Amino acid sequence: MLGYYQPKNERMLFLLLLTAILTAIIVFLAKYGLNYLFVNQKEYQLFLDFSLPYRAIIAFLCLTWCALANILWYRLEEQSETQGRLLAAQNLAKEAELNKLRHQxxxxxxxxxxxxxxxxxxxxxxxxxxxxxxxxxxxxxxxxxxxxxxxxxxxxxxxxxxxxxxxxxxxxxxxxxxxxxxxxxxxxxxxxxxxxxxxxxxxxxxxxxxxxxxxxxxxxxxxxxxxxxxxxxxxxxxxxxxxxxxxxxxxxxxxxxxxxxxxxxxxxxxxxxxxxxxxxxxxxxxxxxxxx
Incomplete structure (x- = not known):
């Protein structure tokens, strides 16, 4: 999604909120999925309940890091393309001015x-x-x-x-x-x-x-x-x-x-x-x- 939609700086809070929602969905699916798989193991279920906040924090940090790294990658790529276009435009302007001076x-x-x-x-x-x-x-x-x-x-x-x-x-x-x-x-x-x-x-x-x-x-x-x-x-x-x-x-x-x-x-x-x-x-x- 971030490859096609790059949030502006003022919308970074929205990205963090979206990451938190995605984290909650992942943790919720993981909890009920693991409980279903280990339905007869009470000790493991207690461990899942105890580790829920830690798993949520780790998942949130990982998703946030991936999102920010993705944004940084695409913005650097966009900046490189913009710099290339600017350099090409400057070269064209310089050549045009050189030709103008030569003809004058x-x-x-x-x-x-x-x-x-x-x-x-x-x-x-x-x-x-x-x-x-x-x-x-x-x-x-x-x-x-x-x-x-x-x-x-x-x-x-x-x-x-x-x-x-x-x-x-x-x-x-x-x-x-x-x-x-x-x-x-x-x-x-x-x-x-x-x-x-x-x-x-x-x-x-x-x-x-x-x-x-x-x-x-x-x-x-x-x-x-x-x-x-x-x-x-x-x-x-x-x-x-x-x-x-x-x-x-x-x-x-x-x-x-x-x-x-x-x-x-x-x-x-x-x-x-x-x-x-x-x-x-x-x-x-x-x-x-x-x-x-």
């Missing part, structure tokens, strides 16, 4: 690129055609990787190179990219499309406030079992926008927190030579590499 990071880059294509169609149609081709390849790669949560460094840097080729078409000789990747990091994993907003942020704050040529440096290395990616760009200390508090970096911090429950994996700093450095750390574990 792309449109502003696309709008900027389309504006540049429009400008190039007037002054340099050949370069505009080249940029459209590279932009199509970049967007095709974005759609292809849309369901991939984890990618290795080699794949991510190939994806970033497409983006950098587009930016080089936009800014021509003004933009120089220095990429330094340690060989032992190429097989390591990181969340897909995570690096592109950081590089875009560096180009934006490095180029938009100056007409001079600049160099963006990207360094990828392994430190203390963590993939470390440093992106450095020159900046104008008088421009408040160079603090890097825009949507891009905040969305990346949020995404990293959802994946690792750590809000300190993305750090920014400035140096005396007007250099702005964004450092991204991705913890590496075997289970992450297996998910790729």
């Amino acid at each position: 990071l792309q449109p502003h880059f696309l709008f900027n690129s389309l504006n540049s294509v429009y400008a190039l169609t007037i002054v340099n149609p050949t370069e505009a055609g080249t940029m459209i081709t590279k932009l199509a390849a970049f967007l095709r790669g974005t759609l292809k990787r849309d369901d991939e949560v984890w990618v290795n460094v080699a794949e991510e840097m190939e994806y970033i190179q497409l983006y950098l080729d587009i930016e080089k078409v936009r800014f021509s000789h003004r933009l120089t990219i220095d990429v330094q990747i340690e060989e032992n990091t190429l097989g390591l994993c990181l969340p897909g499309t995570l690096l592109q907003p950081i590089v875009e942020n560096a180009i934006k704050f490095g180029l938009y406030n100056t007409s001079a040529a600049i160099t963006i440096t990207i360094k990828v290395k392994l430190e203390n079992n963590a993939l470390v990616i440093c992106v450095a760009n020159p900046y104008d200390p008088e421009m408040t926008a160079s603090k890097g508090t825009g949507f891009g970096l905040s969305a990346i911090r949020r995404r990293l927190y959802l994946l690792f429950a750590d809000s300190n994996l993305l750090q920014t700093e400035t140096q005396n030579n007007n250099l702005y450095i964004t450092t991204l750390k991705i913890p590496q574990k075997d289970d992450k590499n297996d998910t790729n």
Whole structure:
């Protein structure tokens, strides 16, 4: 019965009353059944009458223990199922928010690129055609990787190179990219499309406030079992926008927190030579590499 009906906490007294009634029925049936079987043994009948209260107490305790153990078992089972459903719901919500953040990071880059294509169609149609081709390849790669949560460094840097080729078409000789990747990091994993907003942020704050040529440096290395990616760009200390508090970096911090429950994996700093450095750390574990 308890397998189909679980009493609430306020009805536990009713369960104890039901157990007492069941105990009385068992003791009553046992008394008259044993008296019937041993009708000619007066001493045993006297023993049955004498031990009746003790047998009733023992039967009540046993039935109560069985009932409470049964309730505890089913409630633990129900709690485990509820916890499983809650965990599944949290995972679905986390994945939905991750997908939302990933898709929010792309449109502003696309709008900027389309504006540049429009400008190039007037002054340099050949370069505009080249940029459209590279932009199509970049967007095709974005759609292809849309369901991939984890990618290795080699794949991510190939994806970033497409983006950098587009930016080089936009800014021509003004933009120089220095990429330094340690060989032992190429097989390591990181969340897909995570690096592109950081590089875009560096180009934006490095180029938009100056007409001079600049160099963006990207360094990828392994430190203390963590993939470390440093992106450095020159900046104008008088421009408040160079603090890097825009949507891009905040969305990346949020995404990293959802994946690792750590809000300190993305750090920014400035140096005396007007250099702005964004450092991204991705913890590496075997289970992450297996998910790729």
